[in-house]
Amino acid sequence: MSNLSSDRVVVIGTGMAAWGATQRLQAEGISPKLFDKNEFLGGHTASFAREGFIFDDGPHISFTEIEKMKNVLADAVDQEFEVLNARVDNWYKGTWVKHPAIAYLHSLPSDLVVKILSEFIEVSQQPMPETKTFANYHEWLLAAYGPTFANNFPARYGKKYHTCEAKDMNVDWLGPRLYRPDLEEVLLGAIAPPQHEAHYIDKFRYPKAHGFEGYLRKFFDSVEPNLGHRAVRIDAAARTVTFENGHVEPYDHLVSSAPLAEVIKMIPEAPADVVEAAGKLSCSQTVIVNVGVARQDLSPAHWRYIYDEDMRSVRLSFPHMFSPTTVPPGHGAVQVEVYYSDKYKPLNHKPEDDIQPVIDELTVMGVLKENEEIVFSEARFVEYANVIFDLDSGPCAAKVQDYLTSIGISYCGRYGDWAYIWTDQSYLSGERAAQKLLDGITSA
Ligand SMILES: Cc1cc2nc3c(=O)[nH]c(=O)nc-3n(C[C@H](O)[C@H](O)[C@H](O)COP(=O)(O)OP(=O)(O)OC[C@H]3O[C@@H](n4cnc5c(N)ncnc54)[C@H](O)[C@@H]3O)c2cc1C
Numbered sequence: 001m002s003n004l005s006s007d008r009v010v011v012i013g014t015g016m017a018a019w020g021a022t023q024r025l026q027a028e029g030i031s032p033k034l035f036d037k038n039e040f041l042g043g044h045t046a047s048f049a050r051e052g053f054i055f056d057d058g059p060h061i062s063f064t065e066i067e068k069m070k071n072v073l074a075d076a077v078d079q080e081f082e083v084l085n086a087r088v089d090n091w092y093k094g095t096w097v098k099h100p101a102i103a104y105l106h107s108l109p110s111d112l113v114v115k116i117l118s119e120f121i122e123v124s125q126q127p128m129p130e131t132k133t134f135a136n137y138h139e140w141l142l143a144a145y146g147p148t149f150a151n152n153f154p155a156r157y158g159k160k161y162h163t164c165e166a167k168d169m170n171v172d173w174l175g176p177r178l179y180r181p182d183l184e185e186v187l188l189g190a191i192a193p194p195q196h197e198a199h200y201i202d203k204f205r206y207p208k209a210h211g212f213e214g215y216l217r218k219f220f221d222s223v224e225p226n227l228g229h230r231a232v233r234i235d236a237a238a239r240t241v242t243f244e245n246g247h248v249e250p251y252d253h254l255v256s257s258a259p260l261a262e263v264i265k266m267i268p269e270a271p272a273d274v275v276e277a278a279g280k281l282s283c284s285q286t287v288i289v290n291v292g293v294a295r296q297d298l299s300p301a302h303w304r305y306i307y308d309e310d311m312r313s314v315r316l317s318f319p320h321m322f323s324p325t326t327v328p329p330g331h332g333a334v335q336v337e338v339y340y341s342d343k344y345k346p347l348n349h350k351p352e353d354d355i356q357p358v359i360d361e362l363t364v365m366g367v368l369k370e371n372e373e374i375v376f377s378e379a380r381f382v383e384y385a386n387v388i389f390d391l392d393s394g395p396c397a398a399k400v401q402d403y404l405t406s407i408g409i410s411y412c413g414r415y416g417d418w419a420y421i422w423t424d425q426s427y428l429s430g431e432r433a434a435q436k437l438l439d440g441i442t443s444a
Contacts, residue, residue, distance in 0.1 A: 051376050260415065
């Protein structure tokens, strides 16, 4: 047990990673001081109440397989969560195809199916090399599926979602994300709809109340956070953090869930090679278009991927299908993500300019009716969405992380670990950062 509860521990952020870190520290009798640049708590796991609707910061569901995290989240809402069987599909050139399309080819045009099948049969004759041996994501896709499926589906969607070409991305982030069925499953799915779900997420959980943020409400109650505090300067020698509003906070230990490149900007004495590495780290941004209407039969699927390049919508999700408490009675909602990035696809217009084109696309796809009355709409800009795993991102992130460690700053979370991690892993990352700090403390 630590005897250092008087040490000043500062945590930057109030999202999942900050929750994991705080919980671990509180268990040792240490009360960290939390700071967030936002005026609200929760980072990406915040939910926003809007005229009777509740919208998350992009669709958030829990599909964790980690037993401990299932329990942490279930306890956080006193077991009051929905359990849903995921239904997912894809919009491809005027047709809805169940997801993952490789296992449901029967609904595609037959000439395309024949081409995909003949190539898939060919690649299936070769053993799939280990993921890490591929030079880039596109090469992996070609080896896994053959060119026609690879280029028409995952590479096409990937460009919309990650904003860069598959050939410009590494394979470090892949994990179980892309489903590669065996030949028999592909052939069966080309003849008739399979009887089972083949998506890597089959069941998911969602709080019954308050949107995804419902999971964090007890955590919020356990801390006295300092909101509206954007950290702008870290003096690692003097052990102080300075905020944009002029407040200076001394610390003995600092845990940051802020994006790596942002942290480096706070340290003017960071060496040039670290600054250069940090400058190469890029993240996508998203404009989230939220739309509310006075009916619920908007979609059979909980979320839908949009492949067509002439549509700006990338993914649709339907909050009222996660929990009915996210909408006024009898209403439905759709949340649409449109992706940008400073490096590959800069946002050159106001976020609001995405609203009407997205509504038009929803109408073309049959989600909205022609001239349907929209009872609520808004666009929100999310500055950090997904880490872009372009080719030099791994070594650059490692260089920055090593430097932060060398000056005694613990990093954690999606933008500290610089990883494609979900809420459960972000919480555990925060916990690990706190544990390292405790190990340092107890061994000092
Ligand atoms: C569109 C989208 C959909 C997603 N869907 C899912 C999903 O369905 N399921 C799932 O499990 N995960 C999902 N995720 C991933 C999930 O959101 C993250 O893994 C997790 O929320 C990250 O938590 P974090 O604490 O690491 O980061 P964040 O939530 O970003 O927290 C970082 C905090 O640091 C604060 N901060 C940053 N800079 C400063 C500064 N200079 N000064 C002070 N404060 C600062 C931020 O305001 C923020 O509160 C999704 C992510 C996105 C973008």
